[in-house]
Amino acid sequence: MKILDGLWVVAGPGETCEEDAAAYLLCSGNRAALIDAGTGLAHQRLCENITDALPAGAHLSFLFLTHCHYDHAAGAPLLSRDFGVPVVAHEKDAGFLESGDSAVTAASWYGAVMPPVTVHHRIEGRQDIFSVGSLRIQALWSPGHTPGSVVYVTSLSGKKILFGQDVHGPLVAAFRSDPDAYRESLEALLKLSADILCEGHMGVIEGKMEVARFIRRYLAAR
Numbered sequence: 001m002k003i004l005d006g007l008w009v010v011a012g013p014g015e016t017c018e019e020d021a022a023a024y025l026l027c028s029g030n031r032a033a034l035i036d037a038g039t040g041l042a043h044q045r046l047c048e049n050i051t052d053a054l055p056a057g058a059h060l061s062f063l064f065l066t067h068c069h070y071d072h073a074a075g076a077p078l079l080s081r082d083f084g085v086p087v088v089a090h091e092k093d094a095g096f097l098e099s100g101d102s103a104v105t106a107a108s109w110y111g112a113v114m115p116p117v118t119v120h121h122r123i124e125g126r127q128d129i130f131s132v133g134s135l136r137i138q139a140l141w142s143p144g145h146t147p148g149s150v151v152y153v154t155s156l157s158g159k160k161i162l163f164g165q166d167v168h169g170p171l172v173a174a175f176r177s178d179p180d181a182y183r184e185s186l187e188a189l190l191k192l193s194a195d196i197l198c199e200g201h202m203g204v205i206e207g208k209m210e211v212a213r214f215i216r217r218y219l220a221a222r
């Protein structure tokens with residue numbers, strides 16, 4: 001489903017399967033990137049959604065993972081194989097991805113086993129910058145929900161888009177969630193003043209006021 005020119009939601013309930021968190025596809029010229037990968041349970045459907053959305057000749061330059069959780073990341077090995085796309089994740093979640101840790105990645109919650117996910121590019125420290133066509137994509141370390149949670153920020157059609165994914169949490173000891181870090185990360189997300197928040201399970205929140213209200217709701221609950 002198209003959100004804006006050059007931005008689609010390609011995975012999640014209604015797009016692929018109930019178990020998948022949302023995955024977003026960005027495209028600029030003949031370059032594209034995916035934000036998150038779903039579970040892999042509806043891999044063929046996801047591949048079709050990506051291929052249908054992209055203009056002919058466009059190819060994926062990056063698969064950006066927001067964090068190590070099963071519903072966001074378990075589909076990454078299949079996508080990386082079929083599209084020849086490198087997987088990007090923060091160094092603090094990369095170990096759980098590469099070892100296929102079913103507890104920390106929440107796969108056990110789903111009664112599933114986490115496949116090992118090779119991380120080709122580790123984001124180190126607080127931020128990193130990527131180019132996809134004419135888009136500049138900023139990765140910001142945003143720990144709390146998991147140790148290596150990352151948000152991605154870009155500008156599209158004059159709007160600031162925040163790929164926040166699991167902004168809503170939850171915070172769970174088995175995920176190694178950190179409530180203090182989570183609160184600080186939400187404060188930092190508020191300061192971004194994004195026009196559109198692409199969430200992992202709560203849909204697409206549009207409008208600066210609505211995005212701020214959404215983030216403040218989870219900040220107030222802490």
Ligand SMILES: [Zn+2]
Pocket residue numbers: 067069145166169
């Ligand atoms: Zn999560």
Ligand SMILES: [Zn+2]
Pocket residue numbers: 021069071072166200201
């Ligand atoms: Zn999630």
